[in-house]
Amino acid sequence: METHMMTIGLPRAMLYYRCRALWHTFFEELGAEVVVSSPTDREILDQGTALAIDESCLSLKIYLGHVRALVGRCDYILVPRVSSFGRHRNMCTRFEALPDLVRNVFRDSGQQFLSYEVDELFKKDEPGAFLELGRSLGHPAKAVKRAYKQAKKAELAHHKARVQKQELLFKREGIKVLIAAHSYVAEDPYMGRSVTDYLKQVGVIPLRADLVDREAASKRSRELSPTCKWEISREILGGIAMHQGDVDGIILLSAFPCGPDAMVNELITRRVKGVPILNLVLDSQSGTAGVETRLESFIDIIRFKEGKL
Amino acid sequence: MAEPKMRNISFPRYAEYNCAFKYIVEQALGARYVMPPALTKRTMELGTKYSPDSVCTPFKTVLGSMIESLEAGADTLLMTHGLCRLGYYGELLEQILRDLGYQFDFINLSDYDMDKKKEYIRIVRRINPKVNPARFLAQFMEGLRMVEYLDEIAAEYYRNCGFDATKGSYKRAYQDFLTAMYTAQGRNDVETGYREAKRALQAIPLDKPARPLRVGVVGEFYTAMDAFSNLELEQKLADMRVEIHRWMNVTNQFLHYGGQKNMRVKIKDLSAYDMGPTSTANIWYARECAERGFDGLVHIKSAACTPEIDVMPVLQNISADYKIPVLYLTYDAQTSDVGLMTRLEAFYDMIDMRKKVL
Numbered sequence: 001m002e003t004h005m006m007t008i009g010l011p012r013a014m015l016y017y018r019c020r021a022l023w024h025t026f027f028e029e030l031g032a033e034v035v036v037s038s039p040t041d042r043e044i045l046d047q048g049t050a051l052a053i054d055e056s057c058l059s060l061k062i063y064l065g066h067v068r069a070l071v072g073r074c075d076y077i078l079v080p081r082v083s084s085f086g087r088h089r090n091m092c093t094r095f096e097a098l099p100d101l102v103r104n105v106f107r108d109s110g111q112q113f114l115s116y117e118v119d120e121l122f123k124k125d126e127p128g129a130f131l132e133l134g135r136s137l138g139h140p141a142k143a144v145k146r147a148y149k150q151a152k153k154a155e156l157a158h159h160k161a162r163v164q165k166q167e168l169l170f171k172r173e174g175i176k177v178l179i180a181a182h183s184y185v186a187e188d189p190y191m192g193r194s195v196t197d198y199l200k201q202v203g204v205i206p207l208r209a210d211l212v213d214r215e216a217a218s219k220r221s222r223e224l225s226p227t228c229k230w231e232i233s234r235e236i237l238g239g240i241a242m243h244q245g246d247v248d249g250i251i252l253l254s255a256f257p258c259g260p261d262a263m264v265n266e267l268i269t270r271r272v273k274g275v276p277i278l279n280l281v282l283d284s285q286s287g288t289a290g291v292e293t294r295l296e297s298f299i300d301i302i303r304f305k306e307g308k309l
Numbered sequence: 310m311a312e313p314k315m316r317n318i319s320f321p322r323y324a325e326y327n328c329a330f331k332y333i334v335e336q337a338l339g340a341r342y343v344m345p346p347a348l349t350k351r352t353m354e355l356g357t358k359y360s361p362d363s364v365c366t367p368f369k370t371v372l373g374s375m376i377e378s379l380e381a382g383a384d385t386l387l388m389t390h391g392l393c394r395l396g397y398y399g400e401l402l403e404q405i406l407r408d409l410g411y412q413f414d415f416i417n418l419s420d421y422d423m424d425k426k427k428e429y430i431r432i433v434r435r436i437n438p439k440v441n442p443a444r445f446l447a448q449f450m451e452g453l454r455m456v457e458y459l460d461e462i463a464a465e466y467y468r469n470c471g472f473d474a475t476k477g478s479y480k481r482a483y484q485d486f487l488t489a490m491y492t493a494q495g496r497n498d499v500e501t502g503y504r505e506a507k508r509a510l511q512a513i514p515l516d517k518p519a520r521p522l523r524v525g526v527v528g529e530f531y532t533a534m535d536a537f538s539n540l541e542l543e544q545k546l547a548d549m550r551v552e553i554h555r556w557m558n559v560t561n562q563f564l565h566y567g568g569q570k571n572m573r574v575k576i577k578d579l580s581a582y583d584m585g586p587t588s589t590a591n592i593w594y595a596r597e598c599a600e601r602g603f604d605g606l607v608h609i610k611s612a613a614c615t616p617e618i619d620v621m622p623v624l625q626n627i628s629a630d631y632k633i634p635v636l637y638l639t640y641d642a643q644t645s646d647v648g649l650m651t652r653l654e655a656f657y658d659m660i661d662m663r664k665k666v667l
Binding site: 053055056057081083087090092093094096097099100101103104105107115117225226227228229230256257258259260262263264265266267270271281 | 361362363364365368392393394396397399400401404405408417419420422424579580581582583584585586588612613615616618619620621622623625626639
């Protein structure tokens with residue numbers, strides 16, 4: 001008798017936007033079926049908000065809504081613990097807490113969760129974590145290693161393609177604005193997407209600070225902040241260091257209340273000079289009128305500065 | 310003969326540990342210590358005014374305290390590293406203070422790789438190039454012993470101070486002990502001060518019922534331990550004739566336990582990994598209190614403390630499993646004394662009533 005195909009649920013939030021190629025390829029290579037929650041909508045946000053502690057960030061509320069949407073629809077939901085990639089290369093502690101947090105919030109749901117742990121400060125690297133993950137699902141080591149290799153290749157290729165695509169946009173004529181945001185904020189339909197949509201609509205070219213060569217950006221981040229300890233913030237800082245001369249403005253886009261952004265964005269506004277900066281914090285309010293007003297006046301400032309208004 | 314320039318070092322106010330910082334700076338490092346003024350409303354106003362809005366409250370407290378240290382004559386500020394946002398405090402604090410126009414030397418431990426022993430020597434040499442290594446080591450260890458004594462006496466104090474037969478005698482003995490620690494000039498002063506405090510506290514007659522109300526305090530590493538920051542929560546609750554128990558302090562977190570591996574054995578079902586710098590100890594201790602039949606738990610954190618927010622769903626499950634009430638408190642620069650008192654009185658009435666019924 002054919003055994004049932006294992007299904008893995010991926011919440012479309014947080015690290016999904018960074019790791020989607022890695023996760024999809026890995027599980028598909030191992031013959032599992034992957035289910036992704038649908039893009040964020042009002043119901044996901046409301047469900048997540050109800051499940052989260054009030055003071056949590058908007059990104060976590062949305063994440064819990066996505067997990068909720070997958071409960072009962074798959075054998076396992078993937079919730080990794082990603083803590084550090086080395087010294088001064090940490091993730092926000094929320095990514096450390098995520099698996100235990102989710103298990104505690106959903107402990108009466110009967111849902112099974114799957115996790116892997118990357119914490120290089122404690123000698124737990126990504127290849128080892130994926131090997132353990134694949135073996136815990138009953139696959140032989142050799143097959144798991146092959147799947148991880150393919151998945152890592154896919155991830156790097158996916159990112160590289162996006163970086164190259166964006167590089168072309170820098171050569172275009174027109175007002176360019178660099179968006180400094182975590183990918184899960186920038187790309188979520190309920191958070192950053194409304195910002196990029198609006199910018200495009202008014203003829204501005206939105207560019208992403210984090211769509212750069214990650215290693216190079218991480219090194220360049222030292223110019224702006226020598227002790228910045230967050231991996232993703234460092235990529236964003238590096239992206240700003242690389243491109244601040246190529247753009248007409250920078251938008252610091254964060255979800256309320258983001259721990260790292262509250263500090264790093266303060267530092268950016270104190271250290272990056274000579275280019276207009278808009279500090280935009282998104283919360284769960286419905287409607288985009290408030291955000292649009294602020295974007296509109298920011299674009300006006302840029303146009304005025306360039307004598308185009 | 311030219312006098313070698315002696316540094317005037319300060320480290321922000323932190324619970325009662327500043328006497329140990331003072332001791333280490335003066336006795337071990339051979340520099341002068343500038344005691345930051347006690348935290349007041351003004352400290353918080355200064356800190357809040359110049360901090361980003363949604364940074365955690367201890368950042369604001371520390372910034373305010375540093376400004377007051379500079380006003381008091383410090384020329385060197387020391388800032389620690391840390392596992393959460395604390396690890397980035399230093400760089401942003403320095404930038405804000407420089408933008409305000411202050412001049413000082415800033416020693417930021419986040420600049421150093423604190424996993425390497427020789428980095429510690431670099432820091433010591435930077436503070437005082439002529440430091441005597443043997444003296445440094447002996448006096449540094451004595452400073453750490455002072456930290457242990459501070460934590461031990463504080464624990465004894467909060468466990469019993471609500472029950473002294475003649476009101477105020479416990480408090481007086483504790484204040485005498487703190488004075489001895491703040492003025493200690495050498496090993497003998499520290500040891501004598503500790504011994505005398507131990508004797509004095511034990512000599513005070515207690516009027517304690519056989520089964521007193523017991524409350525466990527867990528929470529964030531700064532706010533749960535700093536009495537000013539938590540509006541003297543422990544004193545307020547103790548004054549209602551409650552035994553206060555708190556595991557979290559510098560001794561337990563740093564000096565006696567490394568890695569807390571063995572704590573996780575008992576909480577595996579609740580938390581498989583570290584969820585933040587103090588999550589494992591807090592979850593372990595909360596369950597420990599629940600199993601020992603405590604009457605309630607208080608969870609203390611500052612506004613926007615990410616790791617402690619993430620521990621809350623686990624505490625909610627402990628509360629449900631063991632039927633133990635948990636009071637969740639979030640402190641920001643605006644939290645008022647009166648508001649806190651109302652919540653504490655309601656919490657006290659509830660746990661007191663439960664004890665009589667159950």
